[in-house]
Amino acid sequence: xxxxxxxxxxxxxVMDELxxxxxxxxxxxxxxxxxxxxxxxxxxxxxxLYDAGDDLVIRAMxxxxxxxxxxxxxxxxxxxxxxxxxxxxxxxxxxxxQERGGVRFSRSFTFPCKVNLxxxxxxxxxxxxxxxxxxxxxAKPRQITVKAE
Amino acid sequence: xxxxxxxxxxxxxxxxxERAYLAPRVDIYENExxxxxxxxVPGVSxxxxxxxxxxxxxxxxxxxxxxxxxxxLGGEFQAVDYRRSFxxxxxxxxxxxxxxxxxxxxxxxxxxxxxLKPRQIQVKxx
Numbered sequence: 001x002x003x004x005x006x007x008x009x010x011x012x013x014v015m016d017e018l019x020x021x022x023x024x025x026x027x028x029x030x031x032x033x034x035x036x037x038x039x040x041x042x043x044x045x046x047x048x049l050y051d052a053g054d055d056l057v058i059r060a061m062x063x064x065x066x067x068x069x070x071x072x073x074x075x076x077x078x079x080x081x082x083x084x085x086x087x088x089x090x091x092x093x094x095x096x097x098q099e100r101g102g103v104r105f106s107r108s109f110t111f112p113c114k115v116n117l118x119x120x121x122x123x124x125x126x127x128x129x130x131x132x133x134x135x136x137x138x139a140k141p142r143q144i145t146v147k148a149e
Numbered sequence: 150x151x152x153x154x155x156x157x158x159x160x161x162x163x164x165x166x167e168r169a170y171l172a173p174r175v176d177i178y179e180n181e182x183x184x185x186x187x188x189x190v191p192g193v194s195x196x197x198x199x200x201x202x203x204x205x206x207x208x209x210x211x212x213x214x215x216x217x218x219x220x221x222l223g224g225e226f227q228a229v230d231y232r233r234s235f236x237x238x239x240x241x242x243x244x245x246x247x248x249x250x251x252x253x254x255x256x257x258x259x260x261x262x263x264x265l266k267p268r269q270i271q272v273k274x275x
Contacts, residue, residue, distance in 0.1 A: 049223045100187060
């Protein structure tokens, strides 16, 4: 399971890299810089995938973004997370330091098992997005009873 | 060697837990009346964030609680705590600093002391 996810993610990481380069173009116009991420990988937002039995769960670090500013779309087997974090200097302020940066992003994911994208739930709390994807019935763990003879 | 070490650690009554720290990224802005500091601290709740001022040293600490979601299949981030300190310039009114946490972004308003704000000086005609 683990390898499958990472292999697929690697394929997508190529797309991410392209996206990142595009982001960088925008950022260079916006802010002048977008320092490398302190997280593994470097794609934004950083994402973890969990197996929670009946569900797969994605958690993503999205500081500053609300539900409204995030777009989650499901298309067959692919889930896409996109949005934009705008870098705005508050009005009337001068800039001393800018490390947070603005970013326009779009990341796509496929999953190691079949999921029901229509029943996906998403919530943001303290700048962390949690997406819960129920597994398709055939992919859910099953208890097999062992009969004694 | 590592075997011995593990055995030793098993026997020690107090396990020292080491937490990793990450310096949150910040933006710092200034206007006539205050400095405004914004810091990205995703995963930190109001209860687990502390902003400490000791003389001119400002310390921001945030604890990240990793919820037990399930087995990790693939990961790009780890739950690490945040910690960063700044030396404030003279003339900040420490008593009036306010902090606000929204969507994992901390906003710290550091007002300038009244006497240091720019003032318009009236020129009187003699």
